[in-house]
């Protein structure tokens with residue numbers, strides 16, 4: 261395994277991480293006793309392969325993902341992993357964010373390494389209040405680092421202006437061969453500020469692994485999945501590159517993100533996938549392969565917009581309404 265640091269000189273994390281949204285999520289039709297074995301086995305394979313970076317959130321399964329992940333991490337050795345979680349964007353005051361991080365730690369059973377704000381605060385709440393809350397959590401020792409998620413270039417600029425006591429280390433955004441918008445403005449800006457890009461849906465929910473038909477509501481409702489799974493040109497480029505490198509399509513899609521300097525965090529229900537994901541780091545992806553994939557995915561640089569706007573529509577939904585809806589749903 262190869263390792264890099266979170267932010268400027270932050271903690272050491274593997275070039276690839278794992279996402280735990282699936283663990284306990286109804287949207288992934290995965291909220292039953294199978295989750296325990298999936299997470300435990302997935303982590304055992306991660307440990308063997310040297311993957312140490314894990315991502316969850318308070319809204320995943322209404323906290324269930326954090327509980328199951330926390331238990332498995334403690335069993336396999338807390339010090340073997342760097343665990344990231346997220347507090348929901350409906351936490352708009354410093355006190356609410358600090359309370360949210362306390363809840364995260366209670367469910368995990370230990371102090372979280374990286375706490376991220378899952379989406380930007382809705383209007384009219386000041387962004388600086390949220391930044392104050394994240395800094396306060398770090399200052400009280402409730403998290404070792406903080407970062408953002410789904411922040412556009414402009415919001416990130418403003419958030420950096422707000423930060424006073426500690427520098428953020430990361431921004432977690434959608435980024436894959438089928439969603440390249442971050443390459444235009446956001447990622448160059450983040451690089452200039454030493455912020456790590458953590459890439460969510462790095463496989464376009466399985467479409468870039470070659471999955472043709474959706475196997476859960478999360479995939480069924482996803483425009484990126486639907487476009488990428490039917491994109492003959494992109495699938496052919498993945499197939500050719502995979503054949504050349506003796507790899508799978510999923511490994512090629514992940515290795516492409518790593519070559520771009522992002523940390524992908526693919527999710528799974530089938531724990532066997534973890535071994536395959538880990539193999540992506542060892543792929544010998546040269547300029548020729550990157551160029552071929554770049555060309556085949558050119559339309560995805562702009563097709564979803566030229567600046568990052570994912571989940572930004574949530575800014576128009578009042579915080580209290582967001583909280584009620586997500587709570588009634590039992591999380592996402």
Ligand SMILES: NC(=O)c1ccc[n+]([C@@H]2O[C@H](COP(=O)([O-])OP(=O)(O)OC[C@H]3O[C@@H](n4cnc5c(N)ncnc54)[C@H](OP(=O)(O)O)[C@@H]3O)[C@@H](O)[C@H]2O)c1
Pocket residue numbers: 278279280281282315316378409410432433459460461462463464465466467469470471510525526527528529530531533
């Ligand atoms: N910050 C945010 O707003 C945000 C949003 C979304 C996600 N995330 C994070 O990012 C992580 C990853 O994103 P994601 O879960 O949306 O999608 P993803 O990592 O792009 O795709 C994961 C899915 O791909 C499927 N897959 C992989 N290889 C496959 C193959 N060969 N054949 C068929 N299916 C295959 C897996 O299926 P199986 O389940 O069948 O194993 C898995 O569920 C999440 O777990 C979460 O931690 C964050």
